[in-house]
Amino acid sequence: MRDIFDNSYARLPDRFFTKLPPVPVAQPQILRINDALARELGLDPADLTAEVLTGNALLPGSEPLAQVYAGHQFGGWVPRLGDGRAILLGEVTGDFGRRDIQLKGSGVTPYSRNGDGRAWVGPVMREYIVSEAMHAFGVPTTRALGAALTGEGVQRERRYPGAILTRVAASHIRVGTFQYFAARGDTAGLRLLSDHCIARHYPEADGPLSFLAGVVAAQARLVAKWMSLGFIHGVMNTDNMAVSGETIDYGPCAFMDAYHPRTVFSSIDQQGRYAFQAQPNMAVWNLAQLATALLPLMDGDPDRAAEEATRVLESFADHFSPEWMRLFRAKIGLVSEEDGDEALITGLLSRMASSQADFTATFTALSDGDASTHITDDGAWNSWAPDWTARLEREPGDHRKTMRAANPVLIPRNHRVEEAIQAGIDGDHAPFHRLVDALTRPFDPRPEDRDLATPPKPDERVLRTFCGT
Known part of the structure; x- marks a missing residue:
């Protein structure tokens, strides 16, 4: 061979x-x-x-x-x-x-x-x-x-x-890999690592500053995608952030059932450091540690190097916000842009939070034109739906097709994952295989897999997840 x-x-x-x-x-x-x-x-x-x-x-x-x-x-x-x-x-x-x-x-x-x-x-x-x-x-x-x-x-x-x-x-190189060499004052090691990552992941970069810019942009787009799915990584330590821009190290991760921006699942995140809404800011915090590690490779003037790196870090929002808007526009059936779209989206999310609406099921229902059975807080649906309907009337194209392509019907529901794990402990791997197979078609599941889309009953909800290492 x-x-x-x-x-x-x-x-x-x-x-x-x-x-x-x-x-x-x-x-x-x-x-x-x-x-x-x-x-x-x-x-x-x-x-x-x-x-x-x-x-x-x-x-x-x-x-x-x-x-x-x-x-x-x-x-x-x-x-x-x-x-x-x-x-x-x-x-x-x-x-x-x-x-x-x-x-x-x-x-x-x-x-x-x-x-x-x-x-x-x-x-x-x-x-x-x-x-x-x-x-x-x-x-x-x-x-x-x-x-x-x-x-x-x-x-x-x-x-x-x-x-x-x-x-x-794509690689297992992390922000923490750069921190390791920086903490030891190993500038030669930092340069070798930077050159390796540029050649491997960001060949358009012409040095450490543009490499940092590439990582910032990739992470901003990645976290925006997490947010659009209700995904909580759970342990966004710098050793769990890949410079390639891939999601890595699925420990106490989870997809939200009932939506709330302060949701935390990880049993080790006692202070909510990595809560759902905190993830963009924590990505910037991690990227600041990468920037600090890279400073010895940048401009010979330390103050000027810090200023340049800060400007790159501040560009995170320039990548995150448009991607977040693009993804959430599609989730409510929009492709074109209007000034009031952000208020329309945030208005929906606030109503989902007050109603404790299931994140995935609400957007699936919206794809069918009516999420009133999920947004149940008094008057919440009726105070939002007319503006949404009016906005769709001004939007060209097939709204439902746009929404169905943006909103998965199936996600790895926490209670289903736990069921598969518990069965696996007992030697029954069928639930695991079924879940993996079904999730290859999350937007258009087979009829026999539709039950996996059902949100958990209150007594089935998983409230804490564990690293399990």
Whole structure:
């Protein structure tokens, strides 16, 4: 079998990573293979055996390594993090560009910080389900190439079945990767990393400042897409922000059921730092840490470099706001622009909040012309719908087609994800497979999958999510 990897990150100096193989597992067993993604990457799905998906065997040309990085976690600085339970196998190239293939849950590394380096089936299922759904929604994201069971137990609050996720990403380079080298005063390392990322992700950039501008624009558009779906990342630490502009590290993530801008799901986010409405501001905060790390590579005058970087950071809104408006216009059936559109959209969202309306179901109902059964606060629908109807009358085109293309019917409902995980703990993987299959068609589900769109009953609502690492 030919070598399938071209490992540009492994060609960087040794201080960027530690080379080591995955830790073998006892009884590897395939849980799921993403055949379509494998073929897209030029791989034969038949080569993705249980041994390969667990790291017991390596594909030709693999150079396994764990990347080092640092980061701010909930605002607190941690000078050395790194891949504590992940191994980068290598990079594949083709018409799609360059993609990392990584095992997540593959055993202890030098960066494990007293952890076991393993994952259990719950977070593996969650990331597989949610990342593939995000891809189907058209959101830049890491993806799931496969998942496998290890045949070993993993001890958390109890003993769970072990599992490993095979993850694909444009890269696994994070804001925290830059912070690691900056904190050590390693300007040479910073420059190598910056040059690597420019060549890989932003070839139009002519230096660190324009590289920063590219990351700012990509993150602004990404977070706008999150907001349009009611998605809450849950742990927007700087080590969980990829400079490529992809969504990465699906830990205590969730899609809102009842809409409220201050919604928090993560059990570890006690202060609401990463609440739904806070996500744009937190993205800017993270990007400011990237800018700070890059300052030594910018203008020789520190004050001028800081001013230039600040101007780039301030451009976040110039990218976020138009994308947010474009997405939410489409969600209410609009493509053209009028001055009153923002007030129309925010008026709808405020009524949804006061009615505790289900985010996804409300917009699905709106696609059918009437969301009055969801916006139930006294007079709320009747005080908004006439202005919306009048605006649609001035809008050319097929309004319902626009809305149906912008509003998924199916999302990974929290209670459905939890059902799949609980069944998986007991060895029943059918709910997991059903959910993954259904979410490949989130805008036009099959009739037999329509029940997955039903919002949870009050006693079914998931109020807290967990990292589950």
